[in-house]
Amino acid sequence: MYDFHRNKYYGKCLFLNMFCIPYKELSEIKNKTIEMEEVSQFIDDNKKRIQISAERLYKQKNKNYQQNYLQHTVNFKKNRRCCTFMGD
Secondary structure, eight states: OEETTTTEEOOOOOGGGOOOOOGGGOOOOOSOOHHHHHHHHHHHHTHHHHHHHHHHHHHHHHTTOOOGGGGGSOOHHHHHHHHHHHHO
16 A cells, blocks of 8 residues: 555555454554554555455455465355354
8 A cells, every 4th residue: 555645655454464354353553553543544544445446456356366365364154154143
């Protein structure tokens, strides 16, 4: 994720490190640092772009595409089953 306006690189958005959390378990982060605010603002400004990339990755993974990076991506079907179970 690169912010062309600030000429700053924030890193990769790794969906393999993400997992479902039930809404009742979410809590707001208080006392954000300036850097956290910048990253949060960048993500908010680029939600659509991130969502499109995530949907593309999800479709490729579920259709068993053979790209190398997909071998290191979360198994969405197993993750969904686990999160559904944990959310009950």
